[in-house]
Amino acid sequence: MSLYKTIEVNIIKALKAGEKEKLTVLRGLKSELKYKQIELGKELTDDDCIAVFNSALKKRNDSIEQFGNAGRNDLVEAEQFGAEIIKAYLPEPLSDDELTSFIKDAIAESGADSPQKIGLIMKIVIPKVKGRADGKRIKDISIKLLTS
Secondary structure (H helix, E strand, O other): OOHHHHHHHHHHHHHHHOOHHHHHHHHHHHHHHHHHHHHHOOOOOHHHHHHHHHHHHHHHHHHHHHHHHOOOHHHHHHHHHHHHHHHOOOOOOOOHHHHHHHHHHHHHHHOOOOHHHHHHHHHHHHHHHOOOOOHHHHHHHHHHHHHO
8 A cells, every 4th residue: 555545544544533633643744745746746656755754754853843942842742743653654764884884885886085075975875765864864974984
């Protein structure tokens, strides 16, 4: 079953179970998926859905940080709840060791020898990890490997 269809099925389950908070998060995800589908003008693949979920998770994490700085713990908890639901639809993240292995291979393949050539590494690594690691982690590990 596609991720899009899974969201639709889980919306119905949450509705029947009376899980209002979960239902709100799932409806928001479905809405974002619909917008992406309209933008692309085609049915969404699972990779497209994962990209939307990653974006939604990043927004939630930014909100958690902002609300935490403002002392709004009630809103932090709500955003954390939503983030946990979104994480359930994402593939298992790569460990640092696995990601480092991908990056080392990319460094060897691209011939990058300085932090200024991180773009070459990113072009190789990002398609291989497909939503299992965010760009910031890839960049940080790349810089560490290139400067050591």
